[in-house]
């Protein structure tokens with residue numbers, strides 16, 4: 001465990017140097033890892049573990065996704081089974097189904113979670129909100145988590161490129177006395193770059209806040225507000241879009257990613273510096289109460305309730321698609337289509 005200084009705060013991280021793959025293989029050599037679900041995280045984690053020499057099987061219901069697993073080399077009856085059969089065969093049972101599916105499938109797999117097995121998650125949702133999900137594991141199994149900080153597709157691509165996505169890890173229940181080493185070995189096995197410690201609750205609170213906040217919800221709200229104000233004051237769509245989104249994503253974001261926002265501020269015109277320094281405060285003050293309201297909604301379980309209720313309805317996909325269609329057809333994102341076409345690399 002290495003101690004690292006994050007902006008003045010010391011945290012423990014686990015790297016591949018101190019926890020090499022050989023050690024992970026040794027710890028998990030007698031385990032059968034059963035990956036339930038072959039959506040996005042399922043293939044990333046299952047294929048990386050298989051390529052790293054672990055004993056992996058997949059549990060997936062029949063249909064298009066099952067066929068994808070077959071195409072990826074999982075063999076029916078040998079390494080590919082129904083969800084129930086994989087749960088029965090596995091000693092580390094991995095819940096890589098969608099959050100709504102985990103609720104639906106839980107009663108069917110629970111009988112197979114016998115003493116000494118580990119139940120593994122990549123998200124704290126099912127356990128943290130178990131008053132709503134009813135996912136209450138037996139006392140005599142380990143309950144562990146490794147949550148890659150990115151999509152399953154990136155996990156796989158970065159693994160194939162010899163790089164690694166960072167992951168958080170947590171132990172919720174240690175029945176065997178080996179839960180932590182099982183967790184870390186698993187995290188190294190799926191190809192994590194480094195692992196940092198969290199709890200199930202902190203993982204899901206930060207994840208739900210992030211996607212509703214600066215990663216997705218807040219950023220769309222901010223961009224649209226600026227685009228609308230420019231349009232309402234007579235600016236053309238192309239001008240409003242270029243000043244709001246195109247310059248941000250094409251010019252600033254790569255520099256901001258590489259060097260930080262502090263560097264960005266120090267390397268723009270003094271006119272931009274004066275204005276940005278003056279306006280960052282009012283924006284912060286306007287947004288912080290909304291962010292706090294969002295966090296409270298996550299912490300109270302309200303966001304989980306909304307998501308479980310809406311995503312469990314039979315027509316949930318159609319309803320989501322209708323809202324996504326409205327976003328796609330909005331003037332700002334239709335302007336984006338034309339702006340992208342005009343980029344030199346697309347001509």
Ligand SMILES: NC(=O)c1ccc[n+]([C@@H]2O[C@H](COP(=O)([O-])OP(=O)(O)OC[C@H]3O[C@@H](n4cnc5c(N)ncnc54)[C@H](OP(=O)(O)O)[C@@H]3O)[C@@H](O)[C@H]2O)c1
Pocket residue numbers: 036037038039040041042060061062063064065066095096097098099100101104105122123147148149150151152153
């Ligand atoms: N998306 C990410 O990259 C990401 C990143 C970090 C953590 N995570 C976490 O990883 C876990 C898996 O997420 P994911 O995005 O990979 O999930 P996903 O793609 O939404 O999972 C879909 C899987 O669930 C199965 N499924 C859906 N409904 C089902 C049902 N009623 N009965 C049985 N199987 C059903 C699907 O099978 P069918 O195709 O047959 O429906 C498919 O195998 C979640 O806890 C998520 O929060 C995800």
